[in-house]
Amino acid sequence: MRGSVCGLLPAEDIQALVDALRARGHAVIAPVVDGGVLALAEVANADAIAAGWTAEQTPGRYRLTRRADSLRFATGPTALPWKRFLHPPETLLFRARRDGDDFAVTETPPAPRPQALLGLLPCDLAAVARLDEAMAGDALYQARRQATLLVAVTCAEAAATCFCTSLGTGPAVAGPCDLALSELPGRGLLVEARSAAGEAIAAALPLTAAEDRDFADRDAIAARTAAAQTRRLPADVAGVLRRAVEHPRWQAVADRCLTCGNCTSQCPTCFCSTVEDATSLDGATAERRRVWDGCFSLDFSYVVGGPVRQSAAARYRHWITHKLSTWHDQFGTSGCVGCGRCIAWCPVGIDITEEAAILAAAEEREAAP
């Protein structure tokens, strides 16, 4: 795939890209080094974008490391997923004032600020597409999404926790976005416009003509990243999980699982939330907020009488089954994009690919004559 407008941007001219996005009124969000991790923050100056950093990621362990080169987007998955810029952890839904026996709404969420997510890896981009489906009926999400430009990059660094090749979500930029970038060492950024908005921005950049070898290098980078991946999901993992409703493995995971919910917070596609109300002491005003929630809190499955999923086994099973199996039934794709954040950021290193492999192997053994 090639974008409609393509060209090479010299590495030292990346500020022109930041400027072009900002000139159109977009806050630019990009990976930065903060708090010992690759975080995400608004940048005005391209120098603030992490350059020459990546992170070693293994189950339950993340360590920021220096790269031998000064590539900006060879970060591997950032410590935090990008979803907070589209589906914030806390959102005010409304404030209201008592008005006799009625009430009047005094505040609703402001119009979202236009933003550009600069440096989305292909897995991150796929996660946005998953959220687009899951939150299709959510006006707040859609408003933010429509105010958002997606600038994706060819992934040049697989972490040990990565497995996007199992899901077809990377390491090449294949999904819909506005701009696709590829960092070609020595030659700069290959910029490809993949939407009308992307074309307008590309037109504002000092691009030189891209050649066939640039696209060949782009594809070679993705191929190298794919080859470097060591984790994978078993074939027909959706079917394996559908058939594994009762399985002794669930208790084995539960023995390790902290039910802390970090996997759901760190998952770029987990979208669940709950609603909390607050009232003022004098009872005159009230507000309603939406906050992230997920499979691992008891209240999440609360129905009249109590939570449906009391055991850690039931909660983990629900999470992995929705992610890898029933998401297909619901949305026609996997809910997992293979970024591996749930593996790296689980404090005890529970590995979604290992759990899926164990269930698949058990099924295979049972099927053997």
Place this chain on the structure above:
Amino acid sequence: MTRRPKLAVWKFSSCDGCQLQLLDLEDDLLALADAVQVAVFLEATRATAPGPYDLSLVEGSITTAADAARIRTIRRQSRVLVAIGACATAGGIQALKNLADAAEWVRAVYPRPEHIATLATSTAIADHVPVDLELRGCPVDRHQLLEVVSALLAGRRPALPRTAVCTECKRAGHPCVTVAAGTPCLGPVTQAGCGALCPRVGRGCYGCFGPKETPNLPALTAQYAALGRTSAEITLALRLYNADAAPFREEARRHDPPHQG
């Protein structure tokens, strides 16, 4: 004008830090004084009004026979009784004496031990009387205090999370100190509510808010061991403000079994 609900604030064995959180409400203090009649709150005023009380906030643990009797009187006079803070909900740091020979400690500490009349244990309010709600923390979070009073006045359920501190860390965008720096952290087994005070400055959680819903202590301490912490260090980490909260107590005991006499 309708009668304002009567608020009483009671102290048992404690440092007063939790009731001081009420005074620390500053911006909301006048609204609070408008919304309720402060009937008993000795940290704020020596004037008191007799019961019954609509809301009693009870700080501190029960460590004397006199206090054990007094809390029963307070319960009878209180429509809603909320235990506030680690002392009131788990016996506090003074519950460390539950693990020891309290009489021996009294002899070791006081020159005239015969003047000390104390129970052998420090226990939570709920061990003595029915408690309607427990607010965790050492100290409690003042916003949670305000939330409880506001919710009670509005007749709604207070929004008090029982999930892990991790949920607050992740909402705020703090990287996990265990994963990113190898720092042991009680956050995954500790109830949210403090705003992730320690992890947000790169330190592990001390467990001030006590056990979260369904805590998995053995799994977390296995991770402590993997990070190089000894059984003695694990025991010390768990024996702090919530040492006698059952999940912390049992896990510490597993790492530090009672000596066989």
